[in-house]
Amino acid sequence: MHTRSVVSYMFELKVVSKKRNEMIDITNDIQNIVDKKNLQEGHVIIYVPHTTAGITINEGVDPNVQRDIIETLKRTVPERGDYHHSEGNSDAHIKASLLGSSVTILVEDNRLILGTWQHIFFYEGDGPRNRRVYVDLVPR
Amino acid sequence: MHTRSVVSYMFELKVVSKKRNEMIDITNDIQNIVDKKNLQEGHVIIYVPHTTAGITINEGVDPNVQRDIIETLKRTVPERGDYHHSEGNSDAHIKASLLGSSVTILVEDNRLILGTWQHIFFYEGDGPRNRRVYVDLVPR
């Protein structure tokens, strides 16, 4: 008999950043939640409840890709500029909107369906900080 | 007895923009729909059916953040440029793709689960115009 676990639940993941701009690989953390709650088929919504951080999926094998993403975003949206917001983190707010606050990933046979090189990254734009990520499992 | 309302339904929200570039806070409108239809647990998909407008989540307390986002997008994708599309709104099309056409927000205990500073903004790139936003409630 196939036992169906209770999978419909929202989780909170804690993320600790150490630099001002940083991409933190959370792929294993998300897969662990999928495992633990036994989500067999469906999708996962990963949501960042911050306005100076975002979430993105990109290559996770060569760390130089992360470096190139961080540096290109810095060049396009510089830390110092003619900004009006007085907290000195306008660049991080803008990067948050460019990357987006959530990603959706499909799940099949209890596995996140990611491409060969795809990893899930929390994008820190105004660290170091203690951050949170919400993970919602949506079974079929 | 707990009465479960019919929550699975698509709504249309009307948005009226007054400037060419503008961020319009629609957080309360979305929460009102969640309230009215009594969505207790699940998520909301908010979709913009336009190609010169987008949607984004960012800080809603200091309006200077919105100003910085609008001005940085203008600087990165100027209104006047070496564009091929003849309608004079190529910049708005590009901004629409950079910000995206939809956001997904989790719902718990009949409340949108947003971070402390997060508000939901309709991004107008080619106003003033009468615009629409589709809101789909997905119960757990």
Add this chain to the structure above:
Amino acid sequence: MHTRSVVSYMFELKVVSKKRNEMIDITNDIQNIVDKKNLQEGHVIIYVPHTTAGITINEGVDPNVQRDIIETLKRTVPERGDYHHSEGNSDAHIKASLLGSSVTILVEDNRLILGTWQHIFFYEGDGPRNRRVYVDLVPR
């Protein structure tokens, strides 16, 4: 009697790109899947499992809009630059994160609910290549 088809299923769409940077209209392919599986009401999640390609919704009538999007992205994130990743496609990785890896589209009466000018585009950033797109139908 209304016959309800089995609609909960994940599909794979093959996309063949011919240029390094290209926007490929996949709207009809997605609508065909919605038709074939008889998804009446719900939404569709379209996911790109690549790190040098993305997905976006934009105007599909005047091809100059696509040209302007491609050229503006090229100008903002040039192919040649001071990059660390050695494969010569850092620009494509960055564009993938700017556009995003998935879109969600609502479905009503067996039709994708798109705006008048909206088409769904696979964004190729490092072609020509054989690519894949995952399509997940989520009935109400």
